[in-house]
Amino acid sequence: MIGRVTVVIGLALAASVWAAPLRAEAPSSGAAPAQAGPPAVISSLDLTGPFATRTPWRFVATQGPKVPDPNFDGETAPGAVSLCLARPSGGACVAPLPNLTDAYWNAHNLDDARIVRAGATPLLWLRTSSLPGANGDQAVLYQLLAYRRAADRFEPVYALQTGRNNNQDARFVTRGPLAGAVISAEPTPNAPFGFWVTVSRLSPGGGAFRPVLRYRSATRYGDGNPLAVIDSEMPNILQRLGLWLPGQPLPLPAGPCPKPRLVKGALWCG
Numbered sequence: 001m002i003g004r005v006t007v008v009i010g011l012a013l014a015a016s017v018w019a020a021p022l023r024a025e026a027p028s029s030g031a032a033p034a035q036a037g038p039p040a041v042i043s044s045l046d047l048t049g050p051f052a053t054r055t056p057w058r059f060v061a062t063q064g065p066k067v068p069d070p071n072f073d074g075e076t077a078p079g080a081v082s083l084c085l086a087r088p089s090g091g092a093c094v095a096p097l098p099n100l101t102d103a104y105w106n107a108h109n110l111d112d113a114r115i116v117r118a119g120a121t122p123l124l125w126l127r128t129s130s131l132p133g134a135n136g137d138q139a140v141l142y143q144l145l146a147y148r149r150a151a152d153r154f155e156p157v158y159a160l161q162t163g164r165n166n167n168q169d170a171r172f173v174t175r176g177p178l179a180g181a182v183i184s185a186e187p188t189p190n191a192p193f194g195f196w197v198t199v200s201r202l203s204p205g206g207g208a209f210r211p212v213l214r215y216r217s218a219t220r221y222g223d224g225n226p227l228a229v230i231d232s233e234m235p236n237i238l239q240r241l242g243l244w245l246p247g248q249p250l251p252l253p254a255g256p257c258p259k260p261r262l263v264k265g266a267l268w269c270g
Contacts, residue, residue, distance in 0.1 A: 039063060039079075040063055042062065042110055043059070043060070043110055044058060044061075045124075046058055046088075047059055047085070047115075047147070050122050053147060053149075053152065054152045056089060057085055057086075057088075057147075057154070058086050058087075058088045059085060059113065060093070061081060061113060062084070064081075066078060066079050067079055067080070069131075070133075077131050078109060080106055080108055081106075081109065083107075083126065084096050084097060085097065085154055095153065095154065097145070106130065107129065107130060108129070109128060109130075109131075110126075110128055111129055112126065112127040116174060118202040119202070121180075122146075122147070123202075124154065125142075125144055126143050126144075126145070127140065127141070127170075128141050129141070132165075137164050139162070140162045140163075141160070141161045142159065142182075143158060144156070146206055157208045157209055158200065166187040166221060167185070168184075168186050168187055168195070169185050169228060169230055170184040170185075177238065177241075178237070178241075178243075180201065180202065181201050181212075183199050183230050183237065184200070185228075194216055194218070195229050195233075197216075197217050197229070197230075197233050197236070198211050198214045199211065199214075212241070213237065213241060215236070217229065217232075217233050217236070217266070218232075218236055218265030219266045226269075226270075227269060231267065232266045232268070235250060235251055235265075235266075238251055250267060251267075256269070257269035258270065
């Protein structure tokens with residue numbers, strides 16, 4: 001089954017996940033007990049210098065103690081993750097960041113936290129995910145934040161929340177002709193089951209990321225291509241944006257690609 005996703009661009013995030021992962025059964029009496037203890041800092045990034053902020057700011061992510069694994073009795077799973085913008089002087093969380101929006105499927109993993117750039121504009125790129133469900137589904141939230149100097153605060157300029165395990169993905173591009181863009185691949189809800197591929201760029205003035213391309217992929221769900229959807233669709237993406245022409249060297253993924261070729265419009269490496 002292909003799940004739906006929630007896409008939000010702007011200052012507010014959705015209040016719910018359209019297609020929440022399948023919840024596991026409640027742990028039995030044999031489940032490992034939750035652990036006690038204060039949250040641990042798992043990421044701390046100085047934002048003052050990279051963003052040239054008017055006052056000191058720091059991104060801080062903390063993770064609580066391990067919790068009973070909802071899928072395996074007697075096992076534990078990573079604790080809940082909280083994201084925050086803090087003042088280094090006091091260390092207090094003055095601006096909690098948006099997180100996964102379902103109370104049960106909150107973030108338990110900080111998958112990525114780094115400073116990136118869209119042209120000359122610095123941005124904070126974050127990816128968090130929930131614990132996996134019994135069927136492998138997992139809620140994932142991708143977001144970008146920009147600094148607003150006049151207000152001396154950070155605001156979301158891109159957000160995408162997914163809730164299935166159908167190879168969906170979002171990627172901030174750091175090199176090449178699409179540097180500074182976000183590419184997302186979201187499963188289509190009907191046959192032929194493929195993906196909606198969207199390229200978004202920061203609007204003039206840095207207000208928010210806006211789609212500049214959206215199309216139905218040549219890549220099909222379950223077609224056996226081991227490449228990530230975004231990599232298999234890169235020739236399509238670049239051609240549709242006028243950045244690549246058939247006959248030119250194929251745009252290759254970062255990893256090995258011994259026998260690059262196009263199969264029904266999608267890139268294959270073997």
